[in-house]
Amino acid sequence: MTDNILRQSQLITTYGPGAMIDLPERSVIISGLSEWSHQGCDRIQEARLADKLRRLLGVHSLDLRTPPRHEEGRRKLSAVGARIFPAWFIVKDSIYSPHNSQWRRQRLVRWDHLDRYHFHDDEGKRKKVVPVRFVCGCRRGHIDDLDWRRLVHQGDTTCCRPLWLEERGTGAGIGDIFIVCDCGKNRSLYEASGPKKGILGRCQGKRPWIGPHARERCSEYYRLLVRTASNAYFAQTMSVISLPEFDDGLAIKVEEHFKSLETLDSVEMLESFRRNPELNVAFDEIVDKDVLDEFRRQKGGGDQGNLPVKPAEFDVLNNGRDFIGENDPRSRFYAETLPRERWDSKNNQLVSSIEKLVLVHRLREVVALLGFTRFEATTPDKDGELDLNVIRASLADEVTWLPAIENRGEGIFLSFRMDQINQWLTRPGVQKRGQQILKGYRTWAEHQNRSEDDFPGLPYIMLHSLSHMLMTAIALECGYPTSSLRERVYAGEGGYGILIYTGSSDSEGTLGGLIETGRRLTLHMQRALRDGCLCSNDPVCAEHSPDAVLEGRALQGAACHGCLLIAETSCEQRNNFLDRALIVPTIGEKDAAFFESPEDVF
Numbered sequence: 001m002t003d004n005i006l007r008q009s010q011l012i013t014t015y016g017p018g019a020m021i022d023l024p025e026r027s028v029i030i031s032g033l034s035e036w037s038h039q040g041c042d043r044i045q046e047a048r049l050a051d052k053l054r055r056l057l058g059v060h061s062l063d064l065r066t067p068p069r070h071e072e073g074r075r076k077l078s079a080v081g082a083r084i085f086p087a088w089f090i091v092k093d094s095i096y097s098p099h100n101s102q103w104r105r106q107r108l109v110r111w112d113h114l115d116r117y118h119f120h121d122d123e124g125k126r127k128k129v130v131p132v133r134f135v136c137g138c139r140r141g142h143i144d145d146l147d148w149r150r151l152v153h154q155g156d157t158t159c160c161r162p163l164w165l166e167e168r169g170t171g172a173g174i175g176d177i178f179i180v181c182d183c184g185k186n187r188s189l190y191e192a193s194g195p196k197k198g199i200l201g202r203c204q205g206k207r208p209w210i211g212p213h214a215r216e217r218c219s220e221y222y223r224l225l226v227r228t229a230s231n232a233y234f235a236q237t238m239s240v241i242s243l244p245e246f247d248d249g250l251a252i253k254v255e256e257h258f259k260s261l262e263t264l265d266s267v268e269m270l271e272s273f274r275r276n277p278e279l280n281v282a283f284d285e286i287v288d289k290d291v292l293d294e295f296r297r298q299k300g301g302g303d304q305g306n307l308p309v310k311p312a313e314f315d316v317l318n319n320g321r322d323f324i325g326e327n328d329p330r331s332r333f334y335a336e337t338l339p340r341e342r343w344d345s346k347n348n349q350l351v352s353s354i355e356k357l358v359l360v361h362r363l364r365e366v367v368a369l370l371g372f373t374r375f376e377a378t379t380p381d382k383d384g385e386l387d388l389n390v391i392r393a394s395l396a397d398e399v400t401w402l403p404a405i406e407n408r409g410e411g412i413f414l415s416f417r418m419d420q421i422n423q424w425l426t427r428p429g430v431q432k433r434g435q436q437i438l439k440g441y442r443t444w445a446e447h448q449n450r451s452e453d454d455f456p457g458l459p460y461i462m463l464h465s466l467s468h469m470l471m472t473a474i475a476l477e478c479g480y481p482t483s484s485l486r487e488r489v490y491a492g493e494g495g496y497g498i499l500i501y502t503g504s505s506d507s508e509g510t511l512g513g514l515i516e517t518g519r520r521l522t523l524h525m526q527r528a529l530r531d532g533c534l535c536s537n538d539p540v541c542a543e544h545s546p547d548a549v550l551e552g553r554a555l556q557g558a559a560c561h562g563c564l565l566i567a568e569t570s571c572e573q574r575n576n577f578l579d580r581a582l583i584v585p586t587i588g589e590k591d592a593a594f595f596e597s598p599e600d601v602f
Contacts, residue, residue, distance in 0.1 A: 035081030141393025309384030411501025412518035429591025440546030479513030542588030
């Protein structure tokens with residue numbers, strides 16, 4: 001068990017089941033959900049998300065609950081379990097190699113040879129140890145200790161002489177590290193990281209976060225993994241914006257009395273809930289059928305998951321009655337459509353393609369963790385849906401609940417004229433640029449074994465790029481750093497739009513600064529488009545073509561850290577599918593831009 005204090009949001013995004021974390025004396029892997037305490041785990045009501053996750057995981061019922069929270073005064077009782085991993089350590093004190101006085105080496109020892117995180121050497125001296133940096137795993141999330149003896153002896157595991165990690169260079173790179181056995185065998189760790197398969201053996205399907213003997217069949221080969229590297233753990237999450245598809249006031253009341261209603265498990269008892277004095281008072285003047293329907297909706301009954309995530313959100317944001325949701329402090333959603341004359345009084349041509357501006361004063365986002373991957377991250381598609389066939393590691397042997405968090409905040413929503421975007425798509429320069437982007441995507445998809453049908457399309461890439469430009473421009477005045485802003489890009493058959501929002505589990509996401517920037521949209525659009533025309537890395541950035549697969553940038557056109565790339569936590573596609581040449585003319589491409597160049601740029 002671990003006594004480290006982690007925020008609830010970290011248990012969703014960074015340190016969920018299967019993630020590795022460094023403690024002062026050891027490294028551990030966070031245990032599966034079966035070893036998480038239920039004490040303090042509040043139930044989160046979001047039937048639409050719960051129903052989608054239930055279908056994805058193929059389970060009959062599913063609850064969303066907050067991760068366990070730390071309670072002061074209970075430090076000896078950990079709410080989240082953890083197991084020692086890896087089981088191999090290196091002795092902190094290094095010595096010189098007997099073969100070369102310039103090489104330094106450290107002894108490799110196993111966990112079961114230690115005495116309270118110390119190793120006794122041949123002379124009986126007590127020495128401190130630290131966990132080894134290297135483990136092995138596969139794309140399906142399985143992970144295991146490296147078989148060091150097999151690796152250095154190239155398959156032979158009979159030798160039992162001491163093992164060492166030896167640094168034979170000036171740096172600490174893998175190419176400078178050798179595994180050395182006292183029998184004389186040695187091997188570069190770089191060989192294990194190369195493209196040749198099978199050096200580390202076939203994956204045994206081990207899942208130490210679930211249990212010491214938990215495993216499943218796997219056809220992958222082990223790959224070398226640095227346990228502290230960014231590709232060691234990619235949380236797979238799914239999020240939805242809570243929509244006012246129901247009476248929000250009634251929903252809050254049912255949520256407050258959900259446990260009392262849930263105890264009336266039979267239909268007959270549920271229909272006579274007013275025999276309970278507390279419930280009778282709480283739902284006074286409310287029709288029985290409305291109470292029961294809302295309870296069944298929150299419990300997961302009904303068909304909540306047919307419509308994809310984003311089309312459902314776009315329909316409410318763009319076409320909602322002006323506007324669903326009462327101005328109630330407890331309401332999950334409240335928004336207003338701002339009249340055009342209040343944000344485009346001069347009929348500016350730069351914003352003529354924007355059809356509607358909606359100020360979302362109050363929104364609620366629910367984010368749930370349903371699995372994780374290693375080596376390669378997976379993201380939802382342009383409709384916010386996850387692939388049923390995606391490779392993901394399970395959080396438990398039997399999933400009955402998933403950790404989730406609620407973020408409350410504010411945002412601005414822009415919808416765009418479909419006729420202007422469709423007309424833009426017919427231009428020869430746009431189609432030529434689209435072929436370059438599609439060629440880069442096909443190369444990437446072939447390497448990742450992905451379908452070409454998953455290509456999001458040029459409207460999505462254009463709006464996604466514009467979203468990044470707007471977030472960078474808005475962050476200068478809205479009071480939130482760019483890393484606190486997030487996006488949702490809508491590019492489906494129902495229409496095109498962008499939601500830029502901020503949210504937090506506390507009051508940070510409701511300060512009103514983002515709403516105020518929406519009232520000055522034209523000013524921020526001008527700034528974003530002007531800054532997008534030139535990048536500090538031009539001409540290199542502007543002349544990069546996505547069909548020239550360079551340094552893994554097949555999903556990026558004219559985009560770099562000087563212009564479009566932002567914090568990955570803010571981007572819904574991990575900084576992929578970006579190209580500012582689709583937004584404004586650049587020095588490398590002038591015929592594919594959706595917007596004209598602002599004055600005084602070139």
